[in-house]
Amino acid sequence: xxxxxxxxxxxxxxxxxxxxxxxxxxxxxxxxxxxxxxxxxxxxxxxxxxxxxxxxxxxxxxxxxxxxxxxxxxxxxxxxxxxxxxxxxxxxxxxxxxxxxxxxxxxxxxxxxxxxxxxxxxxxxxxxxxxxxxxxxxxxxxxxxxxxxxxxxxxxxxxxxxxxxxxxxxxxxxxxxxxxxxxxxxxxxxxxxxxxxxxxxxxxxxxxxxxxxxxxxxxxxxxxxxxxxxxxxxxxxxxxxxxxxxxxxxxxxxxxxxxxxxxxxxxxxxxxxxxxxxxxxxxxxxxxxxxxxxxxxxxxxxxxxxxxxxxxxxxxxxxxxxxxxxxxxxxxxxxxxxxxxxxxxxxxxxxxxxxxxxxxxxxxxxxxxxxxxxxxxxxxxxxxxxxxxxxxxxxxxxxxxxxxxxxxxxxxxxxxxxxxxxxxxxxxxxxxxxxxxxxxxxxxxxxxxxxxxxxxxxxxxxxxxxxxxxxxxxxxxxxxxxxxxxxxxxxxxxxxxxxxxxxxxxxxxxxxxxxxxxxxxxxxxxxxxxxxxxxxxxxxxxxxxxxxxxxxxxxxxxxxxxxxxxxxxxxxxxxxxxxxxxxxxxxxxxxxxxxxxxxxxxxxxxxxxxxxxxxxxxxxxxxxxxxxxxxxxxxxxxxxxxxxxxxxxxxxxxxxxxxxxxxxxxxxxxxxxxxxxxxxxxxxxxxxxxxxxxxxxxxxxxxxxxxxxxxxxxxxxxxxxxxxxxxxxxxxxxxxxxxxxxxxxxxxxxxxxxxxxxxxxxxxxxxxxxxxxxxxxxxxxxxxxxxxxxxxxxxxxxxxxxxxxxxxxxxxxxxx
Amino acid sequence: xxxxxxxxxxxxxxxxxxxxxxxxxxxxxxxxxxxxxxxxxxxxxxxxxxxxxxxxxxxxxxxxxxxxxxxxxxxxxxxxxxxxxxxxxxxxxxxxxxxxxxxxxxxxxxxxxxxxxxxxxxxxxxxxxx
Ligand SMILES: [Zn+2]
Ligand SMILES: [Zn+2]
Ligand SMILES: [Zn+2]
Numbered sequence: 001x002x003x004x005x006x007x008x009x010x011x012x013x014x015x016x017x018x019x020x021x022x023x024x025x026x027x028x029x030x031x032x033x034x035x036x037x038x039x040x041x042x043x044x045x046x047x048x049x050x051x052x053x054x055x056x057x058x059x060x061x062x063x064x065x066x067x068x069x070x071x072x073x074x075x076x077x078x079x080x081x082x083x084x085x086x087x088x089x090x091x092x093x094x095x096x097x098x099x100x101x102x103x104x105x106x107x108x109x110x111x112x113x114x115x116x117x118x119x120x121x122x123x124x125x126x127x128x129x130x131x132x133x134x135x136x137x138x139x140x141x142x143x144x145x146x147x148x149x150x151x152x153x154x155x156x157x158x159x160x161x162x163x164x165x166x167x168x169x170x171x172x173x174x175x176x177x178x179x180x181x182x183x184x185x186x187x188x189x190x191x192x193x194x195x196x197x198x199x200x201x202x203x204x205x206x207x208x209x210x211x212x213x214x215x216x217x218x219x220x221x222x223x224x225x226x227x228x229x230x231x232x233x234x235x236x237x238x239x240x241x242x243x244x245x246x247x248x249x250x251x252x253x254x255x256x257x258x259x260x261x262x263x264x265x266x267x268x269x270x271x272x273x274x275x276x277x278x279x280x281x282x283x284x285x286x287x288x289x290x291x292x293x294x295x296x297x298x299x300x301x302x303x304x305x306x307x308x309x310x311x312x313x314x315x316x317x318x319x320x321x322x323x324x325x326x327x328x329x330x331x332x333x334x335x336x337x338x339x340x341x342x343x344x345x346x347x348x349x350x351x352x353x354x355x356x357x358x359x360x361x362x363x364x365x366x367x368x369x370x371x372x373x374x375x376x377x378x379x380x381x382x383x384x385x386x387x388x389x390x391x392x393x394x395x396x397x398x399x400x401x402x403x404x405x406x407x408x409x410x411x412x413x414x415x416x417x418x419x420x421x422x423x424x425x426x427x428x429x430x431x432x433x434x435x436x437x438x439x440x441x442x443x444x445x446x447x448x449x450x451x452x453x454x455x456x457x458x459x460x461x462x463x464x465x466x467x468x469x470x471x472x473x474x475x476x477x478x479x480x481x482x483x484x485x486x487x488x489x490x491x492x493x494x495x496x497x498x499x500x501x502x503x504x505x506x507x508x509x510x511x512x513x514x515x516x517x518x519x520x521x522x523x524x525x526x527x528x529x530x531x532x533x534x535x536x537x538x539x540x541x542x543x544x545x546x547x548x549x550x551x552x553x554x555x556x557x558x559x560x561x562x563x564x565x566x567x568x569x570x571x572x573x574x575x576x577x578x579x580x581x582x583x584x585x586x587x588x589x590x591x592x593x594x595x596x597x598x599x600x601x602x603x604x605x606x607x608x609x610x611x612x613x614x615x616x617x618x619x620x621x622x623x624x625x626x627x628x629x630x631x632x633x634x635x636x637x638x639x640x641x642x643x644x645x646x647x648x649x650x651x652x653x654x655x656x657x658x659x660x661x662x663x664x665x666x667x668x669x670x671x672x673x674x675x676x677x678x679x680x681x682x683x684x685x686x687x688x689x690x691x692x693x694x695x696x697x698x699x700x701x702x703x704x705x706x707x708x709x710x711x712x713x714x715x716x717x718x719x720x721x722x723x724x725x726x727x728x729x730x731x732x733x734x735x736x737x738x739x740x741x742x743x744x745x746x747x748x749x750x751x752x753x754x755x756x757x758x759x760x761x762x763x764x765x766x767x768x769x770x771x772x773x774x775x776x777x778x779x780x781x782x783x784x785x786x787x788x789x790x791x792x793x794x795x796x797x798x799x800x801x802x803x804x805x806x807x808x809x810x811x812x813x814x815x816x
Numbered sequence: 817x818x819x820x821x822x823x824x825x826x827x828x829x830x831x832x833x834x835x836x837x838x839x840x841x842x843x844x845x846x847x848x849x850x851x852x853x854x855x856x857x858x859x860x861x862x863x864x865x866x867x868x869x870x871x872x873x874x875x876x877x878x879x880x881x882x883x884x885x886x887x888x889x890x891x892x893x894x895x896x897x898x899x900x901x902x903x904x905x906x907x908x909x910x911x912x913x914x915x916x917x918x919x920x921x922x923x924x925x926x927x928x929x930x931x932x933x934x935x936x937x938x939x940x941x942x943x944x945x946x
Contacts (some may be wrong), residue, residue, distance in 0.1 A: 046851065056858050059858070081874065088864045098914070099880060100910070100926070120932070125931070296906055420933065568849065648931065649931055
C-alpha cells in the first residue's frame, strides 16, 4: 500500500494539477488567469479551498474552468457587464424557469429594472461561499482523494506563495521546514514576586496595545458624507455613516474620531470629536461632538475622511499599576500581595462589628444566600462572589459597600470594567444614603446617564460654596472661552473643588481604568469592590487594587463572558483569563448567589444544569413569568420557548466585513411582529445576534418589511450578546446566523457567550438557527437535544409549527 | 422534515471514512487565521471599490430564450451533452453564458440545499398540484 502511495506522488502530474496538492480531476480544478496556475476546490487542512487560498494570497480575481469539466472551458464573468471579479460574482435564477446566469453583485444584481423582469434579484447567491467555490460549479475532490494528495499546511501555502513572488516555478519541495513562531511568555498560576508578575503581564499589555493601535489606525474610511448639527451645549455635531463597521471595531461612546475635509470647496480642515451616538436600532449613523467649533466647514458635506484616534491611556495605566505593584510595597497590604501572587498564607479574619440587619436602607431585602455572602465578605480580606444571571449581584454588591462604609475604614472604591456596570451600581449605592461620587473620564462628560447628577463634573457645577467658580463657569459656558488669567484661576478653583468633593465622599465609583485617573493618584482606598471583575483583564483589575488595598471583593461570574482581548497572541498567552478565574483555580472558592429572580423556571433549567451544576434556584414561579394573551404558538403551553429551525444561507454582508442570514432575519421579523401585535412593548423585546452584518440587516429589514408602524420596530433593541451582558428583556429572539458546514459557528462557539444569550429573557425565548450546523458543536448539541426532548424544536410556518425531526450532526470533539 | 442540509460525505459509511475525516480537519494556526482575515478584507475592498466606481453598465435586458422556457427542452443545443445522472436532491438548471454575442447553455445540477433550487422545486410542486 505504501508503494502505491509513493507512486502517486512520483508520477508526473498534468499541467492542470493543483499547484498545492496535486489533485487533477478536471471537474475539481480552476485556472488562475493572473498567475497562470491551477488549483483545486478542496480545503485540505485549511479554512478555504486551495483556489481561494491562492486567489486571496496572490490578490488575483479572475479564473477559468477546465475544458474537460462539466461546464467546459468557461471564463467566469457577469452576464451583463462582463465583470470577471469572482469575489463579486454570483448566480441569479429566473423567476419561473430553471435557468441561471452569473451577475456581479454590484451594480448588475441590484439594477432596479431587474425586479420587473424574469429574474429574481433577491435570490442572488455568491459563487464563493464558506471560502470555497460552490460545489455544484466546481466539484470538491472527495475526502479520499484529498487524503491521498500532498498534504499542505497553511504555513506551507504561505511560504510557497512568498517564493512564487520571486520564482514562479518554485514547488513545495523548495520549501524549507517551517520555523517556529515566537510566542510571548504564558501567564502563570503562581508568581515568585510582583517583579515576575510585571515581567509577564507587561509584554502582554504591550502586545494588546500594539494590536489595538494597528487596528484603530487601519480603520480610516474615506468618501464620508457628513450631516451637520448643533448640540444643546452649542457644540458642533457631525453625523455620518461608517460603511465598514464590523465586530472588531467595537465603536463606543466616548471614543475619539478625527474628521478631515479632503475636498476643494474649503481649505484643508481637521477636527477631533467624541462619539456620542453609535449605530443602533434608531439608525446606522455615528455622531461625534467636536471639541472645537473653530473653522468647521459646515457648508461642506462630501469628501470627508474619518480616522480613529488611538489613545494609550488605558494601557499606560495598566503598565503603571503593574509597576507600582512591583516597586511600591505599600501599594497593597502584605496578605493581599501574597494571595494575589498565589502564595500560601495563613488565613486572616477581619475583626468587624457585624451589623444586626444585613439589608441596606432602601434596597430590597436580601435572601439567604445574599445574606451569607455579605456576612462572609465583611470578615475576609479577600473574597470572590459569583453572581449567576438574575441573582441580585448588584443589590448584594451595593449592600456590601454600604456596610464597608459603615465600618469606618475610610472611603470605599467601587469599580467595574464597563461604564454601564459602574452606573448601575452607583445608582444602588446612592439609594442607601451614602455620599457617592461618580468619577467619569473627561471624554465621557458629555454622555448622559441615570446617575449624571452624581458625576464629579456635575457636582462641581452645583457647588454653591464657591461662588467665584460658578461665575467663571457661567462666563465660560456663555462665551466659550476665558482670558488666560481667568482660565488659570478657573482651573485651580476647579481642581480644589474636585479634591474637596472626592475627599468627602463615602464612596467613589469609576471604571477600573478610571481608577488610574490622576485625580485619585494621591488617595488611598483600604476597601475595594470590583463588580463584573470576570470581564476585566488582570492588569485592568490591578489599577484600583494598588491604591492601598487591604480588603478586596471581586464580584463576577466566570461562567459568563470574559474580558475582550483582541490580540490573539496575547489572548493565547493568557491575558483573557481574569484575576477572578485565576484565584478560583488557586483554590479560593467563590461564594455563589443561588436564587434567580429573572427567568421563567422553564428558561433557567438548562443554564442552571449546564453552567451551574444545577444549583440555581428559582425565586419566581411560572405564574410570575407568564404573559397572558400572547399570540405566540409556544409548542408547549407551559414552556415559553422554542427553537425555530431555519436553514437559510449565511452570506457576507454588503459591507463585506460581517455575516448575515436573510431567511433568519425574515423569521425574526415575523416573530417580532407577533409580539408587537400581542401588545408586548417594543422596548421589552430584545433581538440578539452575534454579527454586526446581521444586526444592521435585521434593523433594516424590520423597517422595510415589517407590517406595523416603523416606529415600533425602531424601539426593539437589536444587539450583540456582549451588549446584552448584565441586562435583561422580557422576550428574547436569538438569531444565530452561521450556517456553513466548514468553519464552525464563530462567535457562538464560546459556552460563556451561549450562557449569556440564554439568560437575558424573563418571559420567553425563541432561537432561530440551523440545527444541522449548530449541533456539530457539543454544547449546542446539548441545547438542541434539550429543546427536542422538551418538544420545543419546531419548523414550518409560524401559524403551523410542527415538531422538527431533523437529524443532528455528530458533535465534533472540542479541539482548541 | 426534509433534511436538506446534509454535508458532503456525511451520507457515506461513517466507519469507513472516519480516519480520513479526522485528518482532513481544519488545522488552526496563525497563517490560517490570517488567511481568513485577508479573505474578509479582500471581500470588503472589492465590494467597496466596486461601490465607489459608479459604473455605467448596460440596462439589464436578459431575455429568456424560448427553447429554454419550453418545458420539453428538446430543441436546445448544449455545450456538453453528457447525460449526467441527476441525484434525488438536485435539480437540473441551465446556466446561460455568453461568448462574444453568442448565448451558450450548459446543464448544471443544483442541489436542493441552494435556496433558489428549493424555491423552484416548491413552486413546481405547487403548480403540479393545481
Ligand atoms: Zn489542491
Ligand atoms: Zn455586472
Ligand atoms: Zn509570598
